[in-house]
Structure formats: C-alpha cells, structure tokens
Amino acid sequence: xxxxxxxxxxIGRFFTAYAAHDLAGISxxxxxxxxxxxxxxxxxxxxxxxxxxxxxFFTELGKSGFQADPLFLExxxxxxxxxxxxxxxxxxxxxxxxxxxxxxxxxxxxxxxVVNLSADQHQMDAFIWDNYSLAPLPARLAAAAE
Numbered sequence: 710x711x712x713x714x715x716x717x718x719x720i721g722r723f724f725t726a727y728a729a730h731d732l733a734g735i736s737x738x739x740x741x742x743x744x745x746x747x748x749x750x751x752x753x754x755x756x757x758x759x760x761x762x763x764x765x766f767f768t769e770l771g772k773s774g775f776q777a778d779p780l781f782l783e784x785x786x787x788x789x790x791x792x793x794x795x796x797x798x799x800x801x802x803x804x805x806x807x808x809x810x811x812x813x814x815x816x817x818x819x820x821x822x823v824v825n826l827s828a829d830q831h832q833m834d835a836f837i838w839d840n841y842s843l844a845p846l847p848a849r850l851a852a853a854a855e
Contacts, residue, residue, distance in 0.1 A: 713784035716814055720789050723820075724779050730771050732764050739763060740819035749830055751837035773840055774798030777808075788813055800840040804833055 710718075719738045726734025745757040747766065757763045774797055781792040789812040796805040806829040813822040827833050843849060 712786055715818065716784040716789045716812075717782045719814075719818070719820070720782055720791055720812060721779075724777060724791075724793075727767070727777055732767065735767060736760050736764055738820050740815050740817065740821040743819075743821055743823070745823045745825075747825055748827055749834045749837070751834045752841045752843050753837050754834075769841065773800045773804075773836075775804075797836065800836065802836045802839050804829075804836045806832055 723735060723738045726732075726737070739760050741760055743758070743760055743763055745763045745766070747754045747757065753766060753769060757766050775795060776798060777793045777795045779791055779793045781790075783790050791810045791812065793808055793810070794805070795808045797803050806827060808828065809826040811824045811826070812820050815821040844852070
C-alpha cells in the first residue's frame with residue numbers, strides 16, 4: 710500500500726465516522742494540534758485549533774443533520790484533496806452544495822491541517838445565521854479577554 714493509499718484510507722475512515730456521528734472515529738485520524746479552517750462570516754467560521762475544538766464544531770454540525778457524500782479523493786505524499794456533496798437535513802433553510810477540502814498530513818500520518826472550500830459560501834453563511842446564534846455579549850467579551 711502506498712503512502713497516498715494510506716492517506717486516502719484515513720480520509721475514508723473520517724467520512725465513515727462522520728456519517729455515524731462517531732466523534733472518537735473522527736478524532737482518530739486527527740493530530741492533537743490540528744488546525745481546521747472553516748470559511749465564512751458566521752458563528753461557526755474560523756480556525757478550530759486542537760481536537761477538542763474540531764470535535765465541538767462537528768457536534769454542532771450534527772445538530773443540523775449535516776451529511777457528506779465523498780465524490781473524489783486524490784493524494785500525494787503530503788495532501789489529500791476531497792470533493793464531496795454536503796447537505797443538511799434539519800433546521801431553517803438548507804445547505805446543499807459541493808465542498809472541496811484540502812487535508813495535510815504530518816510526519817506521523819495524522820491530519821494536522823484542513824482547509825474547507827465551499828461552492829456556495831453565501832448559502833452556508835445564511836444557514837448558520839438562521840440556525841445558530843452567538844453567545845451573549847458578556848460571554849463573548851469574557852472569552853476575548855482570556
């Protein structure tokens with residue numbers, strides 16, 4: 710099995726765990742110091758740092774019934790690129806669009822960086838604003854001061 714095959718297999722395990730809402734399975738492919746970039750202008754966007762933050766993000770997505778159907782996976786020595794359809798099954802409005810993710814692997818074979826790219830960021834932004842709210846201002850200010 711080639712290095713590329715091992716990386717594609719790891720991403721396949723991630724998507725299987727994602728479909729089952731298996732947070733331990735999701736975590737298993739991630740490096741402890743993972744940085745996951747979520748694009749957009751909404752309460753869930755930004756860089757998630759560490760497995761705990763990434764898992765918290767996917768926990769929130771699970772509340773909206775987010776689903777993913779991988780359509781394409783390709784790898785080289787360091788990266789996997791996936792293209793998948795992503796959609797919601799719950800909540801106000803909907804998301805149903807294509808996503809491309811760029812996955813970077815560290816020397817230990819764990820995913821240490823992911824960048825999400827959305828085919829329709831406006832749709833995702835609107836959905837998140839309609840279904841998620843910011844923490845109350847005092848809590849946001851307290852968090853910013855930390």
